[in-house]
Amino acid sequence: MMGIEMEDGGVQVRSRLKEILTAVAGAREPQVRATARTIIREPFARQTWSELAFLSIGALFAVFGIAFVVITLFAGVVLAITFFGLGIIALSVRGARGFGGFHRQLARSYLGEDIEDPDEFTPRPGFLGWLQSTLRDRTGWRAMAYVGLKVPLALLGILAGFAFWWDAFFCLTFPVWGGSGSSPAVYGLPQVLFGTNFWSGGHSGFLYEVGVFLAGVVFFFAAPWAVRATVYLDRRVLRVLLSPDPVALRVRSLERARAQTVDSSAATLRRIERDLHDGTQAQLVALAMRLGMAKEKLAEYEELAGPAAPDPDRTRQLDHVRQLVDDAHRGAKEAIIELRDLARGIHPPALDTGLEGALATLAARNTIPTQLTISLVGRPTPAIEAIAYFCVAELLANVAQHADAARASITCAQHGRWLRLVVRDDGVGGARPSSLGSSSSGLTGLTDRVRAVDGRFDIVSPLRGPTVVTVDLPLHA
Amino acid sequence: MTTPIRVVIAEDSAILRDGLVQLLLDRGFVITDAVSEPDALRSSVERDCPDVAIVDIRMPPSFTDEGLRAAIELRRVHAGLGILMFSQYIETRYAAELLADDAAGIGYLLKDRVADVSDFVDAIERVASGGTALDPEVVTQLLGASRRTDSISVLSSREREVLSLMAEGRSNVAIASELVISAGAVERHVTNIFMKFDLPVSQSDHRRILAVLRFLDS
Numbered sequence A: 001m002m003g004i005e006m007e008d009g010g011v012q013v014r015s016r017l018k019e020i021l022t023a024v025a026g027a028r029e030p031q032v033r034a035t036a037r038t039i040i041r042e043p044f045a046r047q048t049w050s051e052l053a054f055l056s057i058g059a060l061f062a063v064f065g066i067a068f069v070v071i072t073l074f075a076g077v078v079l080a081i082t083f084f085g086l087g088i089i090a091l092s093v094r095g096a097r098g099f100g101g102f103h104r105q106l107a108r109s110y111l112g113e114d115i116e117d118p119d120e121f122t123p124r125p126g127f128l129g130w131l132q133s134t135l136r137d138r139t140g141w142r143a144m145a146y147v148g149l150k151v152p153l154a155l156l157g158i159l160a161g162f163a164f165w166w167d168a169f170f171c172l173t174f175p176v177w178g179g180s181g182s183s184p185a186v187y188g189l190p191q192v193l194f195g196t197n198f199w200s201g202g203h204s205g206f207l208y209e210v211g212v213f214l215a216g217v218v219f220f221f222a223a224p225w226a227v228r229a230t231v232y233l234d235r236r237v238l239r240v241l242l243s244p245d246p247v248a249l250r251v252r253s254l255e256r257a258r259a260q261t262v263d264s265s266a267a268t269l270r271r272i273e274r275d276l277h278d279g280t281q282a283q284l285v286a287l288a289m290r291l292g293m294a295k296e297k298l299a300e301y302e303e304l305a306g307p308a309a310p311d312p313d314r315t316r317q318l319d320h321v322r323q324l325v326d327d328a329h330r331g332a333k334e335a336i337i338e339l340r341d342l343a344r345g346i347h348p349p350a351l352d353t354g355l356e357g358a359l360a361t362l363a364a365r366n367t368i369p370t371q372l373t374i375s376l377v378g379r380p381t382p383a384i385e386a387i388a389y390f391c392v393a394e395l396l397a398n399v400a401q402h403a404d405a406a407r408a409s410i411t412c413a414q415h416g417r418w419l420r421l422v423v424r425d426d427g428v429g430g431a432r433p434s435s436l437g438s439s440s441s442g443l444t445g446l447t448d449r450v451r452a453v454d455g456r457f458d459i460v461s462p463l464r465g466p467t468v469v470t471v472d473l474p475l476h477a
Numbered sequence B: 001m002t003t004p005i006r007v008v009i010a011e012d013s014a015i016l017r018d019g020l021v022q023l024l025l026d027r028g029f030v031i032t033d034a035v036s037e038p039d040a041l042r043s044s045v046e047r048d049c050p051d052v053a054i055v056d057i058r059m060p061p062s063f064t065d066e067g068l069r070a071a072i073e074l075r076r077v078h079a080g081l082g083i084l085m086f087s088q089y090i091e092t093r094y095a096a097e098l099l100a101d102d103a104a105g106i107g108y109l110l111k112d113r114v115a116d117v118s119d120f121v122d123a124i125e126r127v128a129s130g131g132t133a134l135d136p137e138v139v140t141q142l143l144g145a146s147r148r149t150d151s152i153s154v155l156s157s158r159e160r161e162v163l164s165l166m167a168e169g170r171s172n173v174a175i176a177s178e179l180v181i182s183a184g185a186v187e188r189h190v191t192n193i194f195m196k197f198d199l200p201v202s203q204s205d206h207r208r209i210l211a212v213l214r215f216l217d218s
Helices: A002-006 A010-044 A046-081 A083-111 A127-135 A138-172 A174-180 A189-194 A206-241 A246-308 A312-346 A349-353 A355-365 A382-403 A442-452 B014-026 B038-048 B066-077 B092-098 B111-115 B117-128 B136-146 B157-168 B172-179 B183-196 B204-217
Strands: A370-375 A408-415 A418-425 A456-460 A467-474 B006-010 B030-035 B052-056 B082-087 B106-110 B132-134
Touching (some): A046 A083, A046 A206, A083 A127, A138 A206, A174 A206, A246 A312, A246 A382, A246 B014, A246 B111, A246 B117, A349 A355, A349 A382, A355 A370, A355 A382, A355 A408, A355 B136, A382 A408, A382 A418, A382 A442, A442 A456, B006 B014, B014 B117, B030 B038, B038 B052, B052 B117, B066 B082, B066 B092, B082 B092, B082 B117, B092 B136, B106 B117, B117 B132, B132 B136, B132 B157, B136 B157, B157 B172, B157 B183, B172 B183
Parallel strands (some): B006 B052, B082 B106
Antiparallel strands (some): A418 A467, A456 A467
16 A cells, blocks of 8 residues: 555655655563563563462452451441450450461561561450550551452452453463354353354354454453452552551651660669669778768877876867767768669669569568569660569558558569559558658659550558559560 | 688779688688689589688679679588678578578678678677677667567567677677676576577577577568
8 A cells, every 4th residue: 555655656765665654663662561571471471470369369268358357247236335356356456466467477478568566465464455555556457447348359350350250261271162053051251241152143254263362362361451450459458558557667767766765764774773883882882981080099199198197278279179070970971872772772782683682572571571483584774674563562562651551562474565563561551652652752663664665553451451562664664 | 810711802893802811811810712703602502611711792694693692502511601791781581591501600791891890800700600790780670670579578678689690690798788687687588588589408509509590480
């Protein structure tokens, strides 16, 4: 056609056009080739089959997941009027978190999705603590949302992905079985698009068979992209719902900053205590020692002089000097004691070798027989140890002063990532948080410190006792 | 005093170390060495075989209980060495650890006690001669700790007082003047304590220590 038009147009135009066409084709050629290569390779690519595996396994677990969530949530809501229902709902959230983790793992191994794991679930100690932590677990609720959304996603995946593959298989094999007249049940996309009689509509002939076969080829090469499209949707939802919660991430970064602050202030306190110990306290002790020596020398001198020199003026002066030295000596000793108490309040030296020994010393020092039970696997951070120590010290002082108790007990145990301190006494009870503490600021300051690291402070003290104070602290601030 | 007591001092604060050296020299002790850390103490004891080691509990490198560790180790190797632990604080746990094997020739004093020179010198002499010298504060704490147990409850309150003074390392005469009772009465209380604790009659010096140990263990 082109040749006819160009006939009288001359060779120049013709060759020019050819140049342009070659140039366009040449420029396009690598791109076209690449696309063609992609299309041809895709049905055999590894990614295609892992996506299909992701769809199939995911769909299977979508069924289990939704069944679990629906049953537990339903039971929980029905029983919500009783306390039991809350527990079941919590169980549902906890289970959803597990399903979420499974789907995340699936996406990671089959889709290569690099989704960060959310923070591990770390419930507070005790059943109530567990319940509260679970019901407030955003990761769990988000995972539950995914479990819900996974159902339509899986349906879509099966419809689009599997239909294409099935049709490809069906059409490609049509020439083999098509002539026999019997057609198997077909539930593919063409069925949906062209009606039930598409295959058995009485068409026949070689061209028709070729047509169906060619359609099969198209389906075959389109199938990976259909799967990819639904998986792409799933990926988007996955990334939003199964990745770490943005709020949780923010909280975590704030927690980290707080932990640094708390730890560095604990380290500062320890350094101050050490400076006091090595500097001021040592100097005071040396001073008191020298004054003690001076005092004894003075006494020796008086003995040596004896009554042989009864100069009243000298005696008076000597008395005065002795008085001054005595006062200075006493003052230095008092200063040592005060400084020691101060330093102990800043950082108890007993903590240097761990909470266990420090609490043992506290229990031993208490005026009421006090039993200590301690089971720790590792060591909490110094800041937490200090808070725990001061809590126990303050509570024991309180028991000794107000409780009129015959015995007390301290329990210190590790629950996962929590440290639980329980101080119990068999005294008169009736303690209120505001009335606790040997000084007005003592326990109030402590509850503040406990709360500052996300800990909890709980007092049960009915009239006539017994009083039980529970302090929960994280192992790491 | 026939032969002077030979003392090694391990204290990381220079000012206190120098002060101690000055005080003890003045009181006629022989200072074999004055060191500032546990390793130097070990080699010094090895070399000079002193009678008593005065050891600060908190020493380098970690400033927790290095001194105590070194002292316990030294006791194991040099049986006759008297140890006087010297600390800014009293920790029941340290006392219990120190006295776990044998209370003979062991002392544990607050650093403050050095201000009362004569008492301090007495304590060193007691430790050198195989006695004990526990800070009253240690005794108070241990008494508090042992209140809950039964073995101590067989004692009358007066006997308990006598025992805690014995734990400090006081002699009968010293106890008598402290409690303002006669030496004979103290003797009677001590015998009662021995009886109630079921301690053998022989080696009466050793019995005192056993009684104290029983008291501390309880």
